[in-house]
Amino acid sequence: MDVAVSGNSLAGTSTPYNRLQELKAFDESKAGVKGLTVGGVREFHELPQELKAEYYSREQMKKVKYGSNFDLYQSKYANWRDTLFCVMGPDPLDPQELPPICRDVAMEYSRQVQLLGRVLFGLLSEALGLDPDHLEGMDCAKGHSILFHYYPSCPEPELTMGTTRHSDPDFLTILLQDHIGGLQVLSHNGWVDVPPVPGALVVNIGDLLQTNATTIVVALQLRLPPKTLILWLKLWSWTVF
Numbered sequence: 638m639d640v641a642v643s644g645n646s647l648a649g650t651s652t653p654y655n656r657l658q659e660l661k662a663f664d665e666s667k668a669g670v671k672g673l674t675v676g677g678v679r680e681f682h683e684l685p686q687e688l689k690a691e692y693y694s695r696e697q698m699k700k701v702k703y704g705s706n707f708d709l710y711q712s713k714y715a716n717w718r719d720t721l722f723c724v725m726g727p728d729p730l731d732p733q734e735l736p737p738i739c740r741d742v743a744m745e746y747s748r749q750v751q752l753l754g755r756v757l758f759g760l761l762s763e764a765l766g767l768d769p770d771h772l773e774g775m776d777c778a779k780g781h782s783i784l785f786h787y788y789p790s791c792p793e794p795e796l797t798m799g800t801t802r803h804s805d806p807d808f809l810t811i812l813l814q815d816h817i818g819g820l821q822v823l824s825h826n827g828w829v830d831v832p833p834v835p836g837a838l839v840v841n842i843g844d845l846l847q848t849n850a851t852t853i854v855v856a857l858q859l860r861l862p863p864k865t866l867i868l869w870l871k872l873w874s875w876t877v878f
Contacts, residue, residue, distance in 0.1 A: 677742030682787040700724040701734045721785040777808045807843040
């Protein structure tokens with residue numbers, strides 16, 4: 638299907654409209670933002686271990702914490718990844734709690750993703766036949782967290798997964814992958830790769846949205862082999878905690 642409309646004009650104007658050119662420019666602008674964000678995340682995970690260890694914690698209520706194998710004492714299988722976990726809302730996070738090397742990136746990306754989340758909840762509300770502000774009125778976008786995941790190479794990859802099969806315990810997950818990829822989604826025909834597209838965001842429906850729209854919306858089943866760096870941005874109601 639051709640997306641370029643060469644030679645046509647927008648109604649009421651003499652300006653030629655080219656959809657392909659518009660999409661290309663949009664993708665290029667997104668890629669720049671993505672590069673800065675992934676760069677900040679990568680720089681944190683490349684810090685010496687003793688510097689990252691300053692943020693290590695398993696305290697549930699701590700707003701900024703670094704850890705590995707988050708479900709070490711619950712899961713029968715190893716989830717092979719390191720994570721910097723940051724609770725960004727609804728109560729504003731003190732930027733000084735964030736690691737300096739990714740502080741500015743995390744704060745700015747948090748602001749932009751929160752705006753995007755509100756737009757998505759409005760679109761989902763309309764798709765469900767509701768008023769545009771319905772889901773946001775339920776506080777679906779009130780709080781959100783950012784998870785900076787790093788999936789190191791495993792010497793015996795057949796023995797572990799980056800992330801085992803799961804659905805996300807939130808309303809929406811807004812995911813930014815690096816260029817390596819690895820994310821898989823379960824379909825009727827088995828596991829399907831989600832190849833990374835420069836600058837693109839992946840939006841996953843979570844368990845809480847499925848609970849509120851059971852017959853229409855289904856939470857995605859996901860998994861990830863242990864081989865990649867990924868930035869996860871999750872939006873959820875604070876009542877989850």
